Amino acid sequence: GTSAAVESTCGFLQLRSGEVPKDKIDFSKHPSTADMLAAYRRDPEKYIKEVCRLDPPVTSATSVLREDLEVEMGTTGAKLALPRGSLRQYTLSIANRDPKVFDSPELFDPARGSAGRGLTWNGEFDAPEGAYPRVCPGRYLSLEVTRTIVDRAAEALQAGAGP
Structure with a gap:
């Protein structure tokens, strides 16, 4: 997750969307690298969280069904019965673009008030401990490592060493 966060954040500084x-x-x-660098310098933590909202370092998570569940299979109308105890995997990146949670969900905006609501590191980043059964215990360390590496990359871009 940390490597992906670093790669994506450095890419966004250069207006590159990576795999997205x-x-x-x-x-x-923020239409230029200079604008991106300024946004990063204003609040590196919010910048990284916003990058991770749009390009999550952890793209999916798995949970265990607590009860039987019947799901509809796309637009076919077919239904599938999943018994209690089944594993299910869900995609976080789609939830991070929910217009009910994020205004202009595809807009990269580190100043948005809901930056910490993005589902990254297996849960909402700013959620209190215990809010999720399996949020990454290393998310704060990951954020610090990401920031330390990206700080150096930003210095290189600022100095003209990058593209």
Whole structure:
């Protein structure tokens, strides 16, 4: 997760979306590397959280069904019965683009008030301990490691060593 967060954050500084399709991230609020560097310098933690909202370092998580569940299979109308105790995997990146939670969900905006609500590291980053059965216990360390590495990359970009 940490390596992915570093890679994505350094990419965003250069207006690169990495594995996320370009049309799924709107960089219009910060249209240049200079603008991105300024946004990063204003609040590195919010910047990294916003990057991780749009390009999560942990893309999915698994949970155990606590009760039987019947799910509809796409638009076919077919139903599938899943017994209690089954493992299910869910995609975090889709939840991070929910317009009910995030205004302009595809806009990269580190200043957004809901930056900490992105599902990263297996849970909402700013949620209190115990709110999730399996949130990453190393998420704060990961954020610090990411920030330390990205600080150096930002210095290199600022000095003109990068693209």
